[in-house]
Amino acid sequence: xxxxxxxxxxxxxxxxxxxxxxxxxxxxxxxxxxxxxxxxxxxxxxxxxxxxxxxxxxxxxxxxxxxxxxxxxxxxxxxxxxxxxxxxxxxxxxxxxxxxxxxxxxxxxxxxxxxxxxxxxxxxxxxxxxxxxxxxxxxxxxxxxxxxxxxxxxxxxxxxxxxxxxxxxxxxxxxxxxxxxxxxxxxxxxxxxxxxxxxxxxxxxxxxxxxxxxxxxxxxxxxxxxxxxxxxxxxxxxxxxxxxxxxxxxxxxxxxxxxxxxxxxxxxxxxxxxxxxxxxxxxxxxxx
Amino acid sequence: xxxxxxxxxxxxxxxxxxxxxxxxxxxxxxxxxxxxxxxxxxxxxxxxxxxxxxxxxxxxxxxxxxxxxxxxxxxxxxxxxxxxxxxxxxxxxxxxxxxxxxxxxxxxxxxxxxxxxxxxxxxxxxxxxxxxxxxxxxxxxxxxxxxxxxxxxxxxxxxxxxxxxxxxxxxxxxxxxxxxxxxxxxxxxxxxxxxxxxxxxxxxxxxxxxxxxxxxxxxxxxxxxxxxxxxxxxxxxxxxxxxxxxxxxxxxxxxxxxxxxxxxxxxxxxxxxxxxxxxxxxxxxxxxxxxxxxxxxxxxxxxxxxxxxxxxxx
Numbered sequence: 390x391x392x393x394x395x396x397x398x399x400x401x402x403x404x405x406x407x408x409x410x411x412x413x414x415x416x417x418x419x420x421x422x423x424x425x426x427x428x429x430x431x432x433x434x435x436x437x438x439x440x441x442x443x444x445x446x447x448x449x450x451x452x453x454x455x456x457x458x459x460x461x462x463x464x465x466x467x468x469x470x471x472x473x474x475x476x477x478x479x480x481x482x483x484x485x486x487x488x489x490x491x492x493x494x495x496x497x498x499x500x501x502x503x504x505x506x507x508x509x510x511x512x513x514x515x516x517x518x519x520x521x522x523x524x525x526x527x528x529x530x531x532x533x534x535x536x537x538x539x540x541x542x543x544x545x546x547x548x549x550x551x552x553x554x555x556x557x558x559x560x561x562x563x564x565x566x567x568x569x570x571x572x573x574x575x576x577x578x579x580x581x582x583x584x585x586x587x588x589x590x591x592x593x594x595x596x597x598x599x600x601x602x603x604x605x606x607x608x609x610x611x612x613x614x615x616x617x618x619x620x621x622x623x624x625x626x627x628x629x630x631x632x633x634x635x636x637x638x639x640x641x642x643x644x645x646x647x648x649x650x651x652x653x654x655x656x657x658x659x660x661x662x663x664x665x666x667x668x669x670x671x672x673x674x675x676x677x
Numbered sequence: 678x679x680x681x682x683x684x685x686x687x688x689x690x691x692x693x694x695x696x697x698x699x700x701x702x703x704x705x706x707x708x709x710x711x712x713x714x715x716x717x718x719x720x721x722x723x724x725x726x727x728x729x730x731x732x733x734x735x736x737x738x739x740x741x742x743x744x745x746x747x748x749x750x751x752x753x754x755x756x757x758x759x760x761x762x763x764x765x766x767x768x769x770x771x772x773x774x775x776x777x778x779x780x781x782x783x784x785x786x787x788x789x790x791x792x793x794x795x796x797x798x799x800x801x802x803x804x805x806x807x808x809x810x811x812x813x814x815x816x817x818x819x820x821x822x823x824x825x826x827x828x829x830x831x832x833x834x835x836x837x838x839x840x841x842x843x844x845x846x847x848x849x850x851x852x853x854x855x856x857x858x859x860x861x862x863x864x865x866x867x868x869x870x871x872x873x874x875x876x877x878x879x880x881x882x883x884x885x886x887x888x889x890x891x892x893x894x895x896x897x898x899x900x901x902x903x904x905x906x907x908x909x910x911x912x913x914x915x916x917x918x919x920x921x922x923x924x925x926x927x928x929x930x931x932x933x934x935x936x937x938x939x940x941x942x943x944x945x946x947x948x949x950x951x952x953x954x955x956x957x958x959x960x961x962x963x964x965x966x967x968x969x970x971x972x973x974x975x976x977x978x979x980x981x982x983x984x985x986x987x988x989x990x991x
Contacts, residue, residue: 473877474876475873475876495873495876495877495879495882496876496879496880496881496882499877499878499879500879504877504878507873507874507877511873511874511877512870512871512874513869513870513871513874513875514870514871515866515869515931516866516870520866523863524863524864524867524875524878527860527878527879527880528878528879584874587874587878588878590878591878
């Protein structure tokens with residue numbers, strides 16, 4: 390087996406010792422700030438006796454596509470929930486754009502430029518596609534409530550500006566035909582696309598995608614991959630995604646972090662991950 | 678109109694109109710339910726208690742202020758006071774109850790509102806007194822006769838009912854515009870659909886809840902001032918909310934226009950049923966007619982006339 394000869398530099402003891410260092414990337418705090426958009430610093434998350442995350446550290450560099458993979462229950466979604474403030478880490482820090490926090494709140498994370506999509510589509514089902522994406526602009530609307538009501542002067546031009554931006558996203562995602570359709574009536578694949586659109590409308594600096602291709606057929610997956618790459622290239626948006634389709638992950642991402650049972654077991658480029666013995670064991674359940 | 682006695686038509690019209698006008702009052706209470714349900718997905722059991730507290734705050738402040746200042750000054754001040762009380766309640770509910778229950782199931786939140794209703798009923802009567810208070814806001818109460826040229830003797834109408842209809846119309850128009858045309862309105866609808874998703878686009882859940890409970894509190898003041906003028910401010914205002922249940926089932930739990938149309942249909946329906954069907958079954962239909970309508974609606978069209986049809990994928 391070729392994998393056996395691979396260098397083991399990315400293997401970290403499976404006991405998750407507290408000082409497990411993520412190799413390959415600089416994690417000393419003085420120098421890291423320049424290149425890192427986000428740094429996870431020894432984050433742990435406990436629910437009662439269960440350790441969902443155990444001393445996990447990694448970083449996300451500006452402009453990259455970073456994947457988080459791992460078997461079911463590895464703590465991937467918990468990680469995203471910590472980053473955007475749904476969960477509060479039991480210990481550890483999250484450094485976003487140089488600001489160090491133990492925890493954050495979703496609305497503050499959103500204001501800071503972190504957008505996300507959800508594993509099970511979380512759209513506003515009663516609203517149209519257009520209105521759904523428009524909610525992504527919620528933080529950007531500046532004029533007061535009275536001015537919005539009478540649609541006067543700056544409020545009107547502001548509304549037009551936001552609409553223009555939203556139409557741009559609709560065009561980008563190729564969903565012009567359904568812009569007035571209530572999202573509850575759309576097929577699953579399109580709903581996922583609308584959800585991406587809503588996140589894009591926030592013009593995020595960090596986009597978190599939780600299984601953007603789950604439940605999709607091949608064609609839909611290809612479309613979604615194309616959009617993700619294009620978002621990354623044209624808007625220079627940093628993307629962190631969770632995905633189970635290993636083929637897709639290997640093709641899309643610049644770097645991959647692998648979690649298993651709440652611990653980080655590997656971190657590196659797709660090629661490095663592919664040949665990592667511990668990753669293979671975690672996925673195939675070999676040995677222990 | 679050949680062959681039909683014009684006085685019978687006039688009588689029918691009178692029953693219909695008085696039913697529609699009392700339906701407006703049901704709609705006012707139903708509106709409070711719909712608002713909170715739309716914006717948080719919570720069926721707010723405490724709406725009746727909020728009407729009671731709003732009425733008590735209004736009538737006590739008004740009575741106290743009127744003793745020392747002219748009517749035209751005392752009334753707005755009393756309304757402002759009641760508004761402040763309802764805003765305080767909204768703040769407390771958000772701060773001490775809802776904030777702890779983010780992302781909990783609708784049933785949990787519903788149970789919490791039952792608790793809120795007991796606290797409000799108790800505290801409200803503790804602070805403002807538990808007697809029956811007469812509320813006179815200077816609205817005309819006399820009757821007038823409309824369409825006298827068309828019918829002999831005209832149609833008997835109550836001016837108080839007419840005023841409440843006007844008030845309800847203004848409220849509804851304002852609310853619809855608020856929901857459809859403003860950022861906060863969009864945020865409210867977003868929160869109703871999905872808490873986490875709303876948070877992820879930066880909508881502060883806590884502020885949205887505060888706003889919507891405040892708005893529901895203000896609607897409760899409107900309902901309390903009309904109902905209070907009619908029957909006095911007393912504990913039974915809590916049960917007014919029971920009449921709103923069939924209204925929202927008929928109109929749809931998520932629709933503001935539905936609350937209005939539902940209110941009108943129930944109001945008119947129960948009056949007409951009482952007058953025309955009542956005698957043949959021994960009368961007393963008015964008390965339960967609305968609930969039978971609600972039951973039929975639940976069987977035939979569970980989402981109501983205007984409600985969103987929710988299909989859960991499993």
